[in-house]
Amino acid sequence: GQSLEQPSEVTAVEGAIVQINCTYQTSGFYGLSWYQQHDGGAPTFLSYNGLDGLEETGRFSSFLSRSDSYGYLLLQELQMKDSASYFCAVRDQSNYQLIWGAGTKLIIKP
């Protein structure tokens, strides 16, 4: 089967940098995605890594290492509005469906 592990909660200070890790066990997958969800809101797409390496989108970057079954989301210059839950997800090779981690709640302190 497939499974993804993320820390349940991460705390950081406004203006700092934080890394949210995602490790996965899967027999085969197409890339790693990240989504953001504010309390009471809907998930919104942040990034996708189809290949190993770093993808950068503004203050957010995402990394994938297939050999290590590991990825992370890096948030720089943290702002209070970045307080949210962050989910990693992989696309199952057998049916193309997304399999989701349980999410990491990011708490930002002033």
Next chain:
Amino acid sequence: NAGVTQTPKFQVLKTGQSMTLQCAQDMNHEYMSWYRQDPGMGLRLIHYSVGAGITDQGEVPNGYNVSRSTTEDFPLRLLSAAPSQTSVYFCASSASGTRINQPQHFGDGTRLSIL
């Protein structure tokens, strides 16, 4: 610029009642799906559709039915509501179900309580 629209936003049902959660998208997306989200468990796929007339089961399909008669609409039916179905339900769509880098666009969710 509606995107994915879900109705209702909130609903309370009694055990044994049936109801339909509505989902519509105006982006001409091929792929649509229904998830449920429970605290600490992320998103779990209930049913999905890769095009009009085609549906398939996800991870947790029991107790739910879907149909896809048009590209735009993908309703989710609860056949006989049970307290275990208390959850937040999200509908999502993407341009393609097989193009692997396509992001999913989510509706605002339906918060459903079964008493």
